[in-house]
Amino acid sequence: MTDETTPEAAPAAAPTKVAPTGAVTATEEYITFRIRDQEFCVEITSTREIRGWSNATRLPHSPDYLVGVINLRGTILPIIDLSARLGLEPSEPSERHVIIVVQVEEKIFGLLVDAVSDILDVGPDQIRQVPEMNSSQAKEFFKRVIVIEERIICEVALDLMIPTQEAQQAA
Amino acid sequence: MNLDEIKETFFIECADQMVELETGLNTLVTDGVDIETVNSVFRAVHSVKGGAGAFELTNLVNFAHVFENALDIIRVDLGEATDSRLNLLLRAADVLNDIVVATRDEGEPIECAEITTELAQAFDISEVEEDDPDDAINNFQAVPISIMDLDLGDGGDEDASGDFDLGGGDGAPGFHVSFEPKPGLYLNGHDPQKLFRELAELGSLTATCDVDKMPVLSAMNPDDNYLSWSLVVDTDGELDSNTGEGKITEIFDWVSTECELSISYHAAEGGADGPSDNFDDFIGDDLMDIGEEGEVEGEEAPAEADLDAPLEGAAAPEETPAEETPEAPMAEETPETPIAEAPTAEVVELKPAEAEETKAAPKKVVKKTAQSIRVDSERVDRLINLMGELVINEAMLAERITNTGVALGSEVGVAMAELQSLTREIQNGVMAIRAQPVKPVFMRMSRVVREVCSATGKKAVLEFDGENTEVDTTVIEGLSDPLTHMIRNAVDHGIESPEVRLAAGKPAQGVVKLVAMHASGRIVIEIRDDGAGINRERVLEMALKKGIVSPEANLTDNEIDNLIFAAGFSTAETITDVSGRGVGMDVVRQSVQSLGGRVSITSTPGHGSVFSMSLPLTLAILDGMIVKEADQTLVIPVSSVLETLSLQEGDVTTLGNEDKVMQLRDKLIPIVDVGYELGFAKKRETFTGGTVLVVEGEKDCVGAFVVDSIMEQQQVVIKSLESNYQRISGIAAATILGNGRIALILDAADILSLHDTDANNNLAKTG
Known part of the structure; x- marks a missing residue:
């Protein structure tokens, strides 16, 4: 096993899904990370572990944001370059990069990000809907926006990260 | 549950x-x-x-x-x-x-x-x-009778007969039930008290215990039963004779084989003489079941003297006196949750021979220790996955130990060697869990033979050999289809009609023999028939007609025989219901290949044919050729590699636009630049000096895969890409190598079909 820090939150069986806004009064924990100078976050309950970069095996006929697959203790783990996925400049993976391993339903995959920055307790009053923006490729991948003081952090919609077979066939 | x-x-x-x-x-x-x-x-x-x-x-x-x-x-x-x-x-x-x-x-x-x-x-x-003779009796009059307190004493003590109200007369309106339990009922943990309570829910119940058969204490066998009951259920007119009888039958369903039961409706003559329902049919069975147990004690039960099987024989080794049996674990069972403890997919299950009793009714006399268990296959899969991890980790550990320069004879080295041999043993053990005999699939084939025989008017019998040969369940699942096809073919095309057979001096009934055996780490399945054998002239003629072979080709007998596996080949003149749709043997070959196997035929004219399939023992692991190409490590299944060679100058010719082919003996084989095809590298400028693997895809497609070098051949654990990502064309699966890196397993057939299908087919046919 490589150097990795596992967040204390239990992975997998995430608690009941949170209603879009304000339905839950308790605070939720989010893990925030940086890509270039922007900050994003995901719910900590979908996060399984955080690990360092290790060389991935490229997959043929795959989209450019799919860096490849790595061996996560015997699981074939696809790695998504979140920067490229969000329409930003593709990353050039290095030792400094971090992989956030997340689980969406049955699928587990890794998000390649620049660095993990924080774990935030977010109350319902700090969560906003994604505002209407002019044709930004990014906005469709955002679920909600978290506003804490000066910081504006977009929550990444994990279920849209991996293209589904159907979506591909439709395209 | x-x-x-x-x-x-x-x-x-x-x-x-x-x-x-x-x-x-x-x-x-x-x-x-x-x-x-x-x-x-x-x-x-x-x-x-x-x-x-x-x-x-x-x-x-x-x-x-x-x-x-x-x-x-x-x-x-x-x-x-x-x-x-x-x-x-x-x-x-x-x-x-x-x-x-x-x-x-x-x-x-x-x-x-x-x-x-x-x-x-x-x-x-x-x-x-089960016509209900009671339909006629409709002069039902409701006479309310209060539900009596069914106090049976301490948990069904039969001697507590005095507790029963004897007031239920024979002529009372309602359902008359005569219930005479056999000792087996108690041994299986059933409790009449619970049954009566159920009955009481249908209406007011009057239970009368019959103690006439009770002998004097000295003559009493504590394991035997001497009590029976007459029960009158008055439903207060709520249930007509049919539904009422049905409900009562339902209540006694679980003990139906363990008692003499008769139900009648408002029969003034008394329930015991009423028309018996079909439970009587069960009684004989029950006797047989018990007689089968082989633990019969040979002591006739006085009360059951008219029955020929000594019922106490059913007693479990940990025999309990009849008085106590109602407190046995199963006593809690009521007909609503009858088989709550029946085997689940994960619960210990008895071998079929012992198990039937458990299934026929919840007769839970578990007398033999279970010899087999039924385990959810997902659990086994997980174990096998973990096993794969262990093998990989062990390889990594060994590599690192070697790298640190520790001597093999040192303590660490010796411990490592021990770990390795243990791992191997565990691996074999784990794989053995999933191994199953091919017997069930074979058994299904006798039906196929019967059906084909009746459809074609031929006579054939199926014989088995080696049906207990074990192979991984995943292989067994995939075996059924090709086997069905081949068996059909053997009877339909192989075995001659009875007249022809007699004329040829053979018995009218043909024999198809299904043989399974292990051979060099694979399972070989043969289908032998004693029919006419392959008609080579017709096969060749047909192949020429369909353009499968060129007229100049000089084929050996064996090559001609194997033409029947070619795509679009069928010699049947009329398309029968059974086979002859022109896809048969081609489909067989494809499905066998998709299992990583090969199929071939040898035939002796007049004496029959032998189809032979050779399959890997598992689909969890495959023999892979590890190759390097464009800085990637790739695995090509050995089963699809025909031969390997290295390209010399002048071997490669460019056809038409860009298509490159190589000449191998008298065949032209399209060249597939693997790295380019998969998008890992640019097109090769020259192929000279490249390493070529001649691979076989579907429909006779053959291709020459060019790679940088061949590393080695080893067994690899197959990992699905689909579970976390999706299917990728050209890639069958992935595996993890000894260094912990992931390598992709190529799907040769898929790559070949991706590689300009048309050109391929044309070229292949000119061969």
């Missing part, structure tokens, strides 16, 4: 019973009739019927019932088992199987009236339907 799960378990067990049934019937046909086999066949049908009854699968119950009646005739007198009757039973078994499958999948109900009539005629069974 909900009802659906129980039902699922029931169907799993049904499948076992069907195998048992078919095996038994086949044994009867081939080895002659003996009572042991007849009984086992009977038990199988009986178990299916019992379970089906619990789920109210009427169709299944009814047909199983007819089947059982027919078998009963044979069981009573073995002389009744004529060949034609046994063959009819075999066909009936097929129908029963169909009904089971249709019921399970909730598909169209299977038409079984015809075979039912046939059975009835052949076995001379007069249809005894």
